[in-house]
Amino acid sequence: xxxxxxxxxxxxxxxxxxxxxxxxxxxxxxxxxxxxxxxxxxxxxxxxxxxxxxxxxxxxxxxxxxxxxxxxxxxxxxxxxxxxxxxxxxxxxxxxxxxxxxxxxxxxxxxxxxxxxxxxxxxxxxxxxxxxxxxxxxxxxxxxxxxxxxxxxxxxxxxxxxxxxxx
Amino acid sequence: xxxxxxxxxxxxxxxxxxxxxxxxxxxxxxxxxxxxxxxxxxxxxxxxxxxxxxxxxxxxxxxxxxxxxxxxxxxxxxxxxxxxxxxxxxxxxxxxxxxxxxxxxxxxxxxxxxxxxxxxxxxxxxxxxxxxxxxxxxxxxxxxxxxxxxxxxxxxxxxxxxxxxxxxxxxxxxxxxxxxxxxxxxxxxxxxxxxxxxxxxxxxxxxxxxxxxxxxxxxxxxxxxxxxxx
Numbered sequence: 050x051x052x053x054x055x056x057x058x059x060x061x062x063x064x065x066x067x068x069x070x071x072x073x074x075x076x077x078x079x080x081x082x083x084x085x086x087x088x089x090x091x092x093x094x095x096x097x098x099x100x101x102x103x104x105x106x107x108x109x110x111x112x113x114x115x116x117x118x119x120x121x122x123x124x125x126x127x128x129x130x131x132x133x134x135x136x137x138x139x140x141x142x143x144x145x146x147x148x149x150x151x152x153x154x155x156x157x158x159x160x161x162x163x164x165x166x167x168x169x170x171x172x173x174x175x176x177x178x179x180x181x182x183x184x185x186x187x188x189x190x191x192x193x194x195x196x197x198x199x200x201x202x203x204x205x206x207x208x209x210x211x212x213x214x215x216x
Numbered sequence: 217x218x219x220x221x222x223x224x225x226x227x228x229x230x231x232x233x234x235x236x237x238x239x240x241x242x243x244x245x246x247x248x249x250x251x252x253x254x255x256x257x258x259x260x261x262x263x264x265x266x267x268x269x270x271x272x273x274x275x276x277x278x279x280x281x282x283x284x285x286x287x288x289x290x291x292x293x294x295x296x297x298x299x300x301x302x303x304x305x306x307x308x309x310x311x312x313x314x315x316x317x318x319x320x321x322x323x324x325x326x327x328x329x330x331x332x333x334x335x336x337x338x339x340x341x342x343x344x345x346x347x348x349x350x351x352x353x354x355x356x357x358x359x360x361x362x363x364x365x366x367x368x369x370x371x372x373x374x375x376x377x378x379x380x381x382x383x384x385x386x387x388x389x390x391x392x393x394x395x396x397x398x399x400x401x402x403x404x405x406x407x408x409x410x411x412x413x414x415x416x417x418x419x420x421x422x423x424x425x426x427x428x429x430x431x432x433x434x435x436x437x438x439x440x441x442x443x444x445x446x
Contacts, residue, residue, distance in 0.1 A: 074357060078388065080443060082360045085387075085415060086422030087439050195409035196416070207405030211393075215408050 094190055096154075097161050098197050107199035113159030119144055120163055127166055128201040130174040138179050141167035165194060166202060169209035176212075188213035238431040239424075244299060255293045257428065261358055262313050263289075268354040269314060275321045278328065288320045308430045310355050314348065352445045355429075363421035364388070370417045382407045383414030 114124035147160035171179045192215045195206030243250030267281040278284055292298050302312040371380035385391045393404040426438050
């Protein structure tokens with residue numbers, strides 16, 4: 050009898066009506082799932098993800114983007130495709146500069162949001178990648194941001210992640 | 217261990233610095249109720265790996281795996297110092313349990329020998345004869361299955377059942393998003409971020425279980441080590 054080579058039946062642990070009950074975990078799937086338990090090295094965006102998980106994230110993000118130093122009065126049209134590729138590229142560069150020059154942590158996070166949303170909007174609405182970051186990293190990042198961001202930003206980030214081939 | 221520490225016996229927080237107190241330590245401080253929670257955790261996670269190990273030994277004649285494992289848990293987990301001794305050993309819990317299990321098998325052999333052969337001992341050694349690699353692989357499979365169950369429970373409790381469904385279909389069943397998201401009334405972009413939410417719950421569950429097996433270890437290092445042996 051060789052239990053270890055057998056597919057591990059999740060049904061032993063779940064009630065029959067749950068999705069888990071129908072799965073049998075091969076060693077390959079077990080390894081892949083176990084690997085998900087590892088934390089990736091911390092990224093600058095992790096603090097933004099945490100900020101977007103807060104209860105007041107929608108108001109905070111709207112207010113942050115509406116700042117004249119970031120997107121200004123037209124901020125709410127970024128997600129709906131109201132910005133040209135030239136304007137998005139300028140927004141990305143302006144925001145990037147602010148992430149480096151701002152001393153206030155909250156303002157840096159706001160600028161980081163502008164930076165990533167500009168890149169996501171360029172991908173979704175103009176099919177253009179205006180960042181030199183590897184696609185896989187961006188796809189993973191957009192998926193993580195989208196999981197906590199309020200609408201309409203979550204949809205924009207999700208679409209960008211899919212366009213970049215997010216797993 | 218009683219809820220009120222004996223004056224002659226140091227509290228766990230005297231033995232282990234407060235900053236290192238873990239889920240298991242805190243439950244031990246709670247007395248019988250906390251010990252019950254620990255025992256339930258141990259039996260749910262380690263029953264399967266111990267069964268795998270037992271089936272790889274020459275001691276299979278001692279009984280059905282469930283019967284032997286139940287006897288082992290009943291005997292050892294009732295000992296007041298069993299978990300204290302484990303924490304002091306620095307071993308992974310699964311390895312501590314296997315050591316104890318091998319001694320328990322020797323006790324069973326002695327007991328059978330006394331009853332069946334008029335006291336003639338066939339073998340009185342503690343033998344580590346099972347395959348510990350199989351044990352570790354069974355531990356990993358059980359841990360992942362338990363983490364799936366815990367994360368699913370968390371998602372359902374938090375109103376994220378649909379998120380869990382997407383995560384499960386994609387990451388466990390291996391189905392591409394575009395093959396099933398239409399059935400759920402969402403698009404792929406929504407599915408990607410929903411799966412991410414559930415994935416975080418699963419990650420937390422895995423890390424929690426890994427930490428309980430080796431509280432003083434670095435969790436990422438522990439996972440890396442488990443992956444190498446997997």
